Amino acid sequence: MLKFQTTDQFKTLSFLLRNLIAKNERILLDLRVRCDGEHKKSRINRHLDDKKARSLNKSSTYAATNLHSQNGSPIASYQDSKKEEQDISRKRQISGVVAFYAYLSSTEPSPSVHHTIIFDYVKTNTGEAYNRHNGMFTAPADGVYVFSWSTYSQQHGAIYTEMVVNSAVIGSALSDSNSVNIVAAATGNVVVEISRNDVVYIRTNSVNHGAGDILSFARYRTSFTGWKLS
Template structure:
């Protein structure tokens, strides 16, 4: 708790940092499951279903990077409650080995809102541990 403007506020810490454990093809037109976490303060990110569930109302920031093998491409979307909010296009056509684009998105969430990544492009091939999904409460 902290004191601001004459009243006390609850500042629950929420943060996660997840990565794909091993290199693999991405499923086409499906939710991505980023299956390993380095940090999961508040236990709001699930490695079993790839969904972040906001434990409290607030402003949240999300960032994702996908390292795509040469010759593959994907459109990785951030979804909030199933609605597309931000896209990241990964096309490693003219790169020597791979390409690592990233994207960020800041949004207000209500308790229980769900955030996930979704591959709406073709089946890309991503490198494990270099492909990440991070989020935290501001």
């Protein structure tokens, strides 16, 4: 038990104790505030992490759903794309609009007789009836069609061409510069009534061989075009 000699000693000690208690209370309060802050910060971070996880899960779910909507494979996506192209083609065919224009992307060197000319660069193909891989136009419907083709022969050359429907020659043309040192041109035009699935194409003459190359450059194109008249 403490004994105090004077009242001043008691007051001094009491003052020191009160200061010490107040200082400890401030320390405890500061620790409590810091703990509360850390707890709140941790809660916010957990909330943000949960939100981010839900967002990623939602994106994954959407991607998976989108993938399943395409039957879950690249092949299915390709098939969907092809189906869309086919739908567009069918709509064009139903509308009755059929027209194409194609030309040789480069010179055809010294073609032989009975040689099908494949006009490989397609600018217009409404109705999707012309095939740039084999040079064939396949009629999508019965009707009257107009066809035109142009060929260019080199200097001192000659190119005989004919338009064929299935196996019948319907029209012919001759680009002849055999006796002159110039590029010659020839154009054939045919109006013909054909049936659905009839095939139309351009080839060199079956008998006359001709001479030289079939020319096709940016300045002049060897070309094939056609459209459904009615």
